[in-house]
Amino acid sequence: MQIEHQCPRCGAPVVLEETDTLFTCSFCKTRLYMKPRDCFRYCFSPADPLLEQVIYVPYWRFRGVHYTCRTSGIANGIVDKTFLAVESKHFPQSLGLRPQALKLHFVQPADNFRFIPPGIPFEKSFVEAKHNVTYETVTVHETRFVRRGTEGDYAEIPITRRELREERLYHEAFIADTMSLIYTPMFVRNGRFHDAILNEPLYDGPPLHESFPYEVFSGSWAVDFMPTLCPECGWDTLAERDSRILLCNTCNSAWGNDRQGLKRISFATAVSTKTAQGSVRQYLPFWRIRVEIEGLKLDCYADLVRLGNLPRVIQPGWEEPPFFFWTPAFKMTPAVYRRMSKQFTIANFSGEFDDRLPDAPIQAINLTAEDAVDSLITIIADLGINKKKVLPLLPDIKITPREALLVFFPVTETDHEYIQPDIKCGLMKNALEKGKNI
Numbered sequence: 167m168q169i170e171h172q173c174p175r176c177g178a179p180v181v182l183e184e185t186d187t188l189f190t191c192s193f194c195k196t197r198l199y200m201k202p203r204d205c206f207r208y209c210f211s212p213a214d215p216l217l218e219q220v221i222y223v224p225y226w227r228f229r230g231v232h233y234t235c236r237t238s239g240i241a242n243g244i245v246d247k248t249f250l251a252v253e254s255k256h257f258p259q260s261l262g263l264r265p266q267a268l269k270l271h272f273v274q275p276a277d278n279f280r281f282i283p284p285g286i287p288f289e290k291s292f293v294e295a296k297h298n299v300t301y302e303t304v305t306v307h308e309t310r311f312v313r314r315g316t317e318g319d320y321a322e323i324p325i326t327r328r329e330l331r332e333e334r335l336y337h338e339a340f341i342a343d344t345m346s347l348i349y350t351p352m353f354v355r356n357g358r359f360h361d362a363i364l365n366e367p368l369y370d371g372p373p374l375h376e377s378f379p380y381e382v383f384s385g386s387w388a389v390d391f392m393p394t395l396c397p398e399c400g401w402d403t404l405a406e407r408d409s410r411i412l413l414c415n416t417c418n419s420a421w422g423n424d425r426q427g428l429k430r431i432s433f434a435t436a437v438s439t440k441t442a443q444g445s446v447r448q449y450l451p452f453w454r455i456r457v458e459i460e461g462l463k464l465d466c467y468a469d470l471v472r473l474g475n476l477p478r479v480i481q482p483g484w485e486e487p488p489f490f491f492w493t494p495a496f497k498m499t500p501a502v503y504r505r506m507s508k509q510f511t512i513a514n515f516s517g518e519f520d521d522r523l524p525d526a527p528i529q530a531i532n533l534t535a536e537d538a539v540d541s542l543i544t545i546i547a548d549l550g551i552n553k554k555k556v557l558p559l560l561p562d563i564k565i566t567p568r569e570a571l572l573v574f575f576p577v578t579e580t581d582h583e584y585i586q587p588d589i590k591c592g593l594m595k596n597a598l599e600k601g602k603n604i
């Protein structure tokens with residue numbers, strides 16, 4: 167989904183990706199941090215710019231990586247949906263492919279448009295897999311061996327049998343999810359609603375009897391464009407267009423954002439004992455998360471060894487808390503995210519930390535600590551060796567975050583791969599490329 171917006175400094179047109187957090191103008195080199203008051207509001211433009219009496223109809227849009235833990239296994243995919251945000255028989259229930267096909271722009275106070283307010287609040291249940299138990303009949307093919315005569319001969323008799331198989335959904339989670347409102351323009355002509363993009367009637371039913379059956383108001387939302395300067399020292403921070411964390415090399419600090427503005431984030435740089443000097447030209451960011459877990463005993467590393475039946479002899483000290491989860495702080499394909507989280511969590515990095523930012527480039531940090539916490543139950547399901555035992559526990563597991571530390575790991579690289587030798591974990595470069603579109 168792409169958004170067109172004029173640079174607030176010089177007025178040049180800039181095309182943004184939906185995942186962008188920074189507004190970068192290639193003409194005047196302005197870099198600004200975008201912050202909506204509640205959620206981003208976008209709209210399509212009518213085909214005829216001179217059309218009067220345009221009314222904008224609201225749709226919720228939800229996008230995120232979806233993980234499910236079911237009887238048949240752990241799966242992941244991308245959910246990308248729009249839903250009509252008002253009760254209505256007049257408008258289509260979804261925008262279909264329109265958000266991918268047409269450019270949008272931010273709704274701005276100066277637009278002075280007339281909007282139908284969203285009458286249905288967005289709920290996660292709209293996008294969740296609703297049926298948590300399904301049954302399917304499966305045909306099982308077997309071969310039965312039947313003894314023939316007394317010479318020890320056997321006959322092979324193929325049989326088929328019908329079996330009822332239960333598929334239960336134990337857990338689902340959304341990571342890196344965004345929720346926004348998209349307004350699509352329409353107008354009334356001859357008592358019928360018309361789509362203002364296609365300029366055709368929206369439905370074939372009888373014309374409207376009432377004058378206009380929806381409440382309409384003029385919105386005055388705005389996106390705040392904030393400077394990307396470090397709140398501590400005032401120098402420009404380092405960040406890519408979709409970074410969720412800004413880094414300041416001048417005063418050695420990291421900044422995340424919440425509703426109030428930028429807030430300090432704890433970080434550390436892992437000291438590698440396995441990379442040769444001068445071989446590191448890139449760092450990858452990870453979240454080290456400590457949580458309190460109810461419904462499953464996972465307080466210390468020894469608990470993980472037992473949960474995963476890891477081929478390790480439990481060492482003294484492993485029975486002591488804390489236990490840390492490790493997850494990537496950068497987007498990549500969901501399957502690779504799960505694998506790396508598992509490998510890093512099992513590796514239980516206990517090397518030294520440096521409290522300074524690395525002196526080589528860092529992969530853009532576009533997953534937050536909240537995203538990391540949202541993924542933990544799926545990672546627990548992945549770590550558990552006995553799925554029959556672990557999966558039924560998932561619905562009752564409660565996770566309370568206690569501490570998040572952003573850790574930068576040095577990696578060495580080949581043509582196609584990044585390798586972290588201390589963890590013994592590799593990452594194909596194309597998984598990072600694919601992750602950029604998520």
Ligand SMILES: [Zn+2]
Nearest residue numbers: 173176191194
């Ligand atoms: Zn500009």
Ligand SMILES: [Zn+2]
Nearest residue numbers: 396399414417
């Ligand atoms: Zn600074």
